Amino acid sequence: MINYFVISSNPLDGDMFNHLFKYHSGIQYNGQAFTSNSGLAIIKEKKPELVFLEIKPIDNTIYIDIIKIIKEIDPLNFLICFSLSEQFELLQSAMDFGAYSFLSAPIDRKRITRIVENINNSIEKKEYLINDASHDISYKNIFLRCLNCTCTELEIVFDEIWEAYLNKDDYHFSRVVNKCQKFSTEFYYYLVETYVDKINETIIIIYNNFMLDITKVKTKNEIKSLLYNFAKDCNCTINKDQHDLSRELVIKAKKLISQYINEEKQISLENIAVEMFMSPSYLSRIFRKIEGIKYIDYVNLYRLDKAKVLLTTTNDTIESIACICGYNEPNSFRRLFKQKLGMTPNSYRKIQRQIDDKSSNPS
Structure with a gap:
């Protein structure tokens, strides 16, 4: 059982972590300190295996000092810093002085669970983290x-x-x-x-x-x-050997497009870019450079390919297929389908079934 403790000026942070670990039996909440001094006193007394420490850009130097003090008090402590900010300076500083990991809000339940499981495995195997700050x-x-x-x-x-x-x-x-x-x-x-x-x-x-x-x-x-x-x-x-790297990024984007369409999620350029930690404009540029077409054109072609499969293999209505493929307006789906394939969805379904009938019943 891992005992963890929270140091944060926000009185709701302790409840937040308690909620995140609601279904995790291997970790137990031991309370929250609202100031660094009270937090350090509790760490000296109770020696929790895991501490969550809030750090802020404005107080970066102060909190870096706290990290160093915590590691001096208990070198075997697993310290995880968290912040509402995503500034890499905070991450760098926290890791430099002995933090085990760093979390940015909103905190992802799956990620924090994986981190705690790694810590638990290390504790069980007596593989304790050693602060290397003095041996840099x-x-x-x-x-x-x-x-x-x-x-x-x-x-x-x-x-x-x-x-x-x-x-x-x-x-x-x-x-x-x-x-x-x-x-x-x-x-x-x-x-x-x-x-x-x-x-x-x-x-x-x-x-x-x-x-x-x-x-x-x-x-x-x-x-x-x-x-x-x-x-x-x-x-x-x-x-400057970026062509292969850009291609890898586009391949990842295409996999996400496929996943989003199959799961019927919203598939805007912005959503895919956020998933890949990149700006929409950059994703758009490399997509057009590698694929030779615009992002939105690729998405529409993928949707139409899926629609063709559904038209051929199911009896779903045109309206239902349009919705499944990400088109909220069936009429816009019909217009795009005819524009790209030269026929309506109904005509395509009829022709494909005639072809299938001839294949299965040759004269």
Whole structure:
């Protein structure tokens, strides 16, 4: 059983976390402190395994000091910072001084559950997180090695980095996760500060995706593969080899389009962009560059392809099929269908059934 404690000036935050873990039997709420001093006193007395600490941009320095004090009081404590802000400066600072993870509002129940399960596994295996703040190294030369080589050479370089700095024999799983999170954050800021003229939204997407995906990994090999792909994507972006990376982003967008249409979700450009941590304008640009057509045209073609299947394989009404394929107005569906295929949905259904009848009953 993990005992957790909340430090936040917002009196509702304790109830929020209690609600998030409502159906999780392996974690128990031990209360909330509304000031840092009272929170530190309780940590000294009760030594909870897990602490949720609210940090704010305006008080960043103050809360960084609190993180350091908590880790001095109890180096084995799992500290998770949370904030209403999504500023990467907060994330970087929190991870630099020993935080296990960082949450931005609105807090996702599935993600926080995965994080707690990883912590629980580490506690059960006695794989406690060690604060490496006093043993930091400068990664500048390492970053340069990752960037100033071909993708083929990067595999060799990354293997050396992995063994030398990120996964020594005595490193447990949680420590490797923490070091890789810190490595990626420092790499991100190094890129932002060093390659100002080359940085675009792609780097932000790459970094966001890495920080999200690392909360899902279960093994060191998965972490290694994830961090290698992060380094490779950064290399490709900085060295202007972005075509393959853009293609990968478009493939992911197309998978989401398929998923949204099949689940009958709203499928605006903005929704897909949010899901991919990128701006709608950037997604629109790379989609047209890779596919040769506008985003909305691709969506309509996908919807029409699905409509053709339904017209051929079901007896659903035109109105029902239009709705299933994402068209709220059946008449607009009919107009688009005729514009693209040269016939109405009813005519298409009739012709296809005649073809099927001839195939099944040859004369």
